[in-house]
Amino acid sequence: QDPDASWITIKFNYDDVTRKITPKVPITLIPPYEMDFDVLELYSAASAAAGYDFNNLFVPFRCVASDIDSNKIIVLEDGQLGTAIRASMTFPFYFQPIEIDGKFLFDGGMYNNFPSDIAREEFYPDVIIGSKAAGNYESAGGDDMVLQLQNMLMAPADFSLDSSSGILLEHKLDDRAIFDFSRADELIDAGYQTVIDNLGGIYDLVPRRIDARDVAQRRKAFLDRKPPILIDSIHIDGLNRPQAEYVRSLFKRKDQLITIETVKLQYFKLIADDKISSIFPEIMYNTKTGFYDLYLNIRKSENFVGSLGGNISSGTANTAFVGLAYRYMGRQAMSLKTNLYLGRFYNSYSLAGRIDFPTRLPFFMELGYIYNSKNYFRNSTYFFDDKTPSFLISKESYGYFDLGIPATHRGKLVLGLNYGGMRDDYYQSNVFGREDTADITRFDMISPRLMFELNSLNRKQFADAGVRFLTEIRYVNGMEIHTPGSTSTEPEESEHEHSWLQLRLLYDNYFEHLGPVSVGFYGELLLSSQGFFDNYTSSILAAPAFEPVLESKTLFLPKYRAYNYGAVGLKFVVDVYRKIDFRIEGYLFQPYQEILADENMKATYGKEFAYRSVIGSSSVIWHSPLGPLSVSVNYYDRNNEKFSVFFNFGYIIFNSSISNE
Numbered sequence: 001q002d003p004d005a006s007w008i009t010i011k012f013n014y015d016d017v018t019r020k021i022t023p024k025v026p027i028t029l030i031p032p033y034e035m036d037f038d039v040l041e042l043y044s045a046a047s048a049a050a051g052y053d054f055n056n057l058f059v060p061f062r063c064v065a066s067d068i069d070s071n072k073i074i075v076l077e078d079g080q081l082g083t084a085i086r087a088s089m090t091f092p093f094y095f096q097p098i099e100i101d102g103k104f105l106f107d108g109g110m111y112n113n114f115p116s117d118i119a120r121e122e123f124y125p126d127v128i129i130g131s132k133a134a135g136n137y138e139s140a141g142g143d144d145m146v147l148q149l150q151n152m153l154m155a156p157a158d159f160s161l162d163s164s165s166g167i168l169l170e171h172k173l174d175d176r177a178i179f180d181f182s183r184a185d186e187l188i189d190a191g192y193q194t195v196i197d198n199l200g201g202i203y204d205l206v207p208r209r210i211d212a213r214d215v216a217q218r219r220k221a222f223l224d225r226k227p228p229i230l231i232d233s234i235h236i237d238g239l240n241r242p243q244a245e246y247v248r249s250l251f252k253r254k255d256q257l258i259t260i261e262t263v264k265l266q267y268f269k270l271i272a273d274d275k276i277s278s279i280f281p282e283i284m285y286n287t288k289t290g291f292y293d294l295y296l297n298i299r300k301s302e303n304f305v306g307s308l309g310g311n312i313s314s315g316t317a318n319t320a321f322v323g324l325a326y327r328y329m330g331r332q333a334m335s336l337k338t339n340l341y342l343g344r345f346y347n348s349y350s351l352a353g354r355i356d357f358p359t360r361l362p363f364f365m366e367l368g369y370i371y372n373s374k375n376y377f378r379n380s381t382y383f384f385d386d387k388t389p390s391f392l393i394s395k396e397s398y399g400y401f402d403l404g405i406p407a408t409h410r411g412k413l414v415l416g417l418n419y420g421g422m423r424d425d426y427y428q429s430n431v432f433g434r435e436d437t438a439d440i441t442r443f444d445m446i447s448p449r450l451m452f453e454l455n456s457l458n459r460k461q462f463a464d465a466g467v468r469f470l471t472e473i474r475y476v477n478g479m480e481i482h483t484p485g486s487t488s489t490e491p492e493e494s495e496h497e498h499s500w501l502q503l504r505l506l507y508d509n510y511f512e513h514l515g516p517v518s519v520g521f522y523g524e525l526l527l528s529s530q531g532f533f534d535n536y537t538s539s540i541l542a543a544p545a546f547e548p549v550l551e552s553k554t555l556f557l558p559k560y561r562a563y564n565y566g567a568v569g570l571k572f573v574v575d576v577y578r579k580i581d582f583r584i585e586g587y588l589f590q591p592y593q594e595i596l597a598d599e600n601m602k603a604t605y606g607k608e609f610a611y612r613s614v615i616g617s618s619s620v621i622w623h624s625p626l627g628p629l630s631v632s633v634n635y636y637d638r639n640n641e642k643f644s645v646f647f648n649f650g651y652i653i654f655n656s657s658i659s660n661e
Contacts (some may be wrong), residue, residue, distance in 0.1 A: 001274060003460035004339060005321040005651040006307035007626040011277075013302045024277075024302050028096045033271045033279065035095075036086065037264060040281050043082035044292070045226035048285035053078050058222040062122050063088040064108030064115050065100075073111045074103070075118055080282055096278065099297070113157035116166070127205045128166040131191070132159055167201050169194045231258040231283060232291035238298040242330040247298065249358040263294060269409040273356075274335070275327040277301040303327055307339070309627065311650035316375075317554040319343030319650075332357055339655070345554055347373045348655045366402040370655050371395075376556035392556055393425040394541060398658040411454035418447040418658050421478075424541045428601050429487045439485040441538040443498070445478025447658065461550070461651050462621050462628050463510065464518040464573040464581065470506040475499070476659070482534040489600055490534075500530040504544075504660065510571075520571035522548060522587065530563045536597035544660060546589045549617040551634050551646040553654075559613050559638040562591030569615075579623040589613040613638045627651055 011024040050056035065087040076084040087098040087105040097104040236244040277299040283292040307323035323339035333356040341348040352368030376392040398420020421444040451472040457463035477499040484490045505525040512519040533539040543561040547553045569587035594606035616635040632646045
C-alpha cells in the first residue's frame, strides 16, 4: 500500500439492494495482532503439555474474565492458556474482545479486579500473595472522559487480605503506566524490586522450603512434555469457501508441515492485507496426528474505504485529498482504487486495479493511470488557479503496469513498465509579460524498470524508527519535442530522441535509540547516462531532484538537481513529550557535474565534483490524531533565499512520477 496524504479513513459496505451505506465504527484503540501472536507462541505448547487442563500446568492456574452479555464473572480453568490470558487482560475500548465458547469476554476486573475469593474457592491455599499494580480509579471530573469510562466499566476492588494468611505487594506505579507498553521493562523491574523488598514478610508466612534443584527438575519434566510446534492442517472461520481457499493457500502447500516461523510470516502479511479486518489465531494439538491444527478466525474488511486528507501550509502546498478504494476477496484478491489531489501547487489524479495471486510464490499485477501537475511559480493565492502565465509548470500523464512479489511482509520486488509523456511549460527568462508565450517541452517516453523496496519506517512522514531501503534500475527511451516561446532564442520547433539507463539507491535508517533520542542516517546515490535536453531549463527540469526535507518537495531548486549525484545526511529526533518531537537534520548534496547555463541558455556541465550543496532543517512536530503539525526552520546554502520558516499541517505526499518512485 503506497502512502498518501490521507488524515482519516472510513470503511463501509454498500448494499445495492437497499442502497444503504453501513460504516464501520472503530471500537479499539490498540491493534492486538502482535500481542495475539506472541500469546500463541508463548503458551500453545504449554497448553498442549497440560492437556488443555489448567490444573495440569507446572503451576495450577486460574484467571477471570467478564461476560458482558450476562453481566457475570467467568472463571477460566481449561482450554487454550493463551486465549484465557488474553481474555483476562482485554480492557474495553483498548483491545478487541475474545470469543470463548460463544461468549465475548473482557477483562475480569470489570466485575472482580482482585479475585482472592476465587483463589480460595479453587485452591484452598494456606497463604495468598496478592499483587496490586493499580488501585481503584479516582473520581472523574466532568471533563475527563477516560476516567469516566474507567469508573463506569470497572467495579471497585477490595484489596484487603488477612495478615495471618496473606500479604499484599503494592507497586509504586501510576495507573496510566499499565497500558504504556514502552515501559514494560520498567514495570517488570518494579515488580521484582517489590518482591525483594517484601521477602522477609513472605518468608515469615511460608515456613516451608523446597530445594531449587527439585523445582528445576520438575520444570524440565513439564517442558519435555511440550510437543514441538509443527502444523498439519488449517481451519478458517469467518470467510466463504473461495476466500478461505485464498487464505489457506498463503499458509500451506501440499504435503508440507508448517513451522511457527512460516505461520508468523504469513500471519503478518495477511494482517497487512487491506482486505482483512481482523485475525485471531489459535493452534490446537491433535493427538491423532501428533501435530497441531491452526485455527484462524478472520473478519473480512468492509468492501469500500474512503479517505480524506491533504495539507495546509504557509507556502503554496495547500492541497485537498480524497480517495476511494473497493476491495474484493475470492480465490484471488482484487482491488480498485482512485484518488484526487487538488491544490495551487500540486494537482493529481490516479486510477488503478490490482490482483493478488496466492500461488506457491505469491505475486500481484497492477495496472493504473496517473496524472500529475506541479506549478512552481510562487503565488499567495491558494487552492485557486490563476490563468496568468506561470514560471514553471510541469505535467505528466502516464499508464503503468507492475508485476511484483512480496519480499518479507515489509518489502516487495517489482518489474514494471511506464508509458506516457511529460510536458513542461516555462520561460527562459524571469522577465516576461502577459503577452509573452511560454516554451513547451514534451517528452513522450517508455520506461521499463526493476525495483526492490524494503520499508519498516514507523510513520509515512517524520519517522523516528525503522529502515527504508530502495534500489531501482530503469531504462528510458523517448522523443523530445520543443516548441519555442516568445522568450526563446530558437526560432523553430525541434525534435530530439533520448535514451538512458538510470540506477538509484536510497538508504534511510534510524540506527540508534538513546533514551528519548533517535539517530538516523540517510544516503542516496543516483547514476545515469542521461543527456541534455534542448535548453538549460528543460534539461534541469528533466533532472532528478534531491528533496530530503518537507519544504524542499514544494520548491524548484536548480542547485539540488543533477543527472549523477550522491547525498548523505544525519538526523536527530528528540521525543520531547508524548507525541511532540524536536528534529534536526543536515544533508550534503554532491553532484558529479553541476548543470549550468551558457550565454545562449543551453545546458553545459561544470567541473567534476567542483560544487556541492547543503540543506539543513530544524523542526518541532506534534503528531496529532489526524496528522503531523510542524514548524520548521530550513537552510539551503545555494538558494537565493537561504533561510525559510515553514508551517505545515498534514502530509506532503505525491502520487508516483513517471520518472521515479
